[in-house]
Amino acid sequence: LLLNCAIATMMPTPAYGLIEDGCIVINGDIIQWVGPKSDLPKDISQQDAQDMQGRLITPALIDCHTHIVHGGYRATEFEMRLNGASYEQIARAGGGIISTVTDTRAATETDLLQSALTRVDALIAEGVTIIEVKSGYGLDIDTELKMLRVARSIEQHRNVRIKTSFLGAHAVPPEYASCPNDYVTQVCIPALEAAAQLGLIDAVDGFCESIAFTPDQIAQVFTRAKDLHLPVKLHAEQLSQTGGTQLAAKFGALSVDHVEYASANDAKVLSKSGTVAVLLPGAFYTLQETRKPPVYAFRKHSVPMALATDCNPGSSPLSSILLALNMGCIFFGLTPEEALAGITRHAARALGLNDCGIIDAGMRADLAIWDVSHPSELAYRIGFNPLHKRIFGGQLCH
Numbered sequence: 001l002l003l004n005c006a007i008a009t010m011m012p013t014p015a016y017g018l019i020e021d022g023c024i025v026i027n028g029d030i031i032q033w034v035g036p037k038s039d040l041p042k043d044i045s046q047q048d049a050q051d052m053q054g055r056l057i058t059p060a061l062i063d064c065h066t067h068i069v070h071g072g073y074r075a076t077e078f079e080m081r082l083n084g085a086s087y088e089q090i091a092r093a094g095g096g097i098i099s100t101v102t103d104t105r106a107a108t109e110t111d112l113l114q115s116a117l118t119r120v121d122a123l124i125a126e127g128v129t130i131i132e133v134k135s136g137y138g139l140d141i142d143t144e145l146k147m148l149r150v151a152r153s154i155e156q157h158r159n160v161r162i163k164t165s166f167l168g169a170h171a172v173p174p175e176y177a178s179c180p181n182d183y184v185t186q187v188c189i190p191a192l193e194a195a196a197q198l199g200l201i202d203a204v205d206g207f208c209e210s211i212a213f214t215p216d217q218i219a220q221v222f223t224r225a226k227d228l229h230l231p232v233k234l235h236a237e238q239l240s241q242t243g244g245t246q247l248a249a250k251f252g253a254l255s256v257d258h259v260e261y262a263s264a265n266d267a268k269v270l271s272k273s274g275t276v277a278v279l280l281p282g283a284f285y286t287l288q289e290t291r292k293p294p295v296y297a298f299r300k301h302s303v304p305m306a307l308a309t310d311c312n313p314g315s316s317p318l319s320s321i322l323l324a325l326n327m328g329c330i331f332f333g334l335t336p337e338e339a340l341a342g343i344t345r346h347a348a349r350a351l352g353l354n355d356c357g358i359i360d361a362g363m364r365a366d367l368a369i370w371d372v373s374h375p376s377e378l379a380y381r382i383g384f385n386p387l388h389k390r391i392f393g394g395q396l397c398h
């Protein structure tokens with residue numbers, strides 16, 4: 001029993017689903033009751049009540065888009081970009097994703113796990129309990145499976161839940177540069193089938209972009225994903241209008257991600273398919289992009305918006321979900337409430353999860369307790385972590 005706390009349940013209404021002087025009753029790993037202290041059922045034992053001393057409690061945070069497992073790093077490229085090279089120029093010069101592929105293919109599973117855990121710990125320290133982790137730096141069957149095994153193993157080493165996404169359609173590896181369609185049919189799809197067979201993936205992702213895969217190639221991968229009863233999501237309209245968002249909506253995608261170049265018509269289509277728009281301000285910031293996602297159109301068509309770190313060694317070496325929250329407001333114009341919904345309720349939806357992301361009876365008892373009094377402070381502060389305690393599955397933990 002948690003007493004004397006402000007609770008941002010993140011239910012859609014009222015703002016933040018806020019309960020000023022509330023209580024939460026936890027039973028095992030499930031929330032049994034939440035509400036104003038004055039309505040606390042009389043039969044609830046006060047024996048192990050814990051006084052929160054007025055602190056704010058939110059749902060634990062969810063980072064719904066990361067490439068947190070990867071080999072090597074790309075600081076050299078960072079310098080190139082600061083000297084004016086564009087992301088696409090670097091990619092075409094064999095830098096970018098392909099340089100991380102080389103490092104990831106060479107890394108052992110232990111190396112990959114140890115380096116990923118340093119970034120996982122940064123997210124845990126900010127109250128995160130669920131992390132989505134993509135493959136996509138192997139681009140051969142063995143390394144894609146190696147990445148996904150490492151991603152799955154994170155749960156054995158930390159108190160977090162991991163959702164994995166297959167991203168074999170991330171880039172065309174050099175050995176297939178002249179025949180990308182052969183990569184799709186001879187490597188990407190067989191890797192997808194092997195990963196599905198081994199139970200290593202929860203969803204299938206792709207990168208639909210001029211420097212990556214065409215809508216037709218993505219459609220081939222998504223058709224196979226649907227045959228395997230796997231949900232899909234897509235890196236879409238990040239650097240140009242390619243039709244990725246429309247394609248993803250056609251496949252009933254859980255989410256479309258980046259979407260800086262999505263149109264108002266795309267927003268209309270997304271609202272029909274129930275697809276979440278995942279905004280990734282870390283990549284927008286790192287790449288010094290100027291085109292912003294059509295937040296107004298997403299609002300107008302009630303497209304749920306999520307936020308995530310897109311933690312990856314190239315376009316978004318960001319391991320702070322709280323900074324992503326602040327950037328979502330500053331760069332993309334989200335309200336603090338929309339931003340917080342973007343790393344709780346809407347992030348859960350982007351992962352196809354219905355047992356978390358809000359504080360309500362029956363939900364998992366995954367909570368974050370903050371040394372702040374109002375939820376807007378979480379987006380307001382820059383580079384400051386006010387987390388007091390994290391509760392994972394009903395247990396206080398680090």
Ligand SMILES: O=C(O)CC[C@@H]1NC(=O)NC1=O
Nearest residue numbers: 096097207235283312314315
């Ligand atoms: O630069 C990297 O390593 C990943 C880039 C990342 N992947 C993608 O599909 N879009 C991105 O920004």
Ligand SMILES: [Fe+3]
Nearest residue numbers: 065067235310
């Ligand atoms: Fe990404």
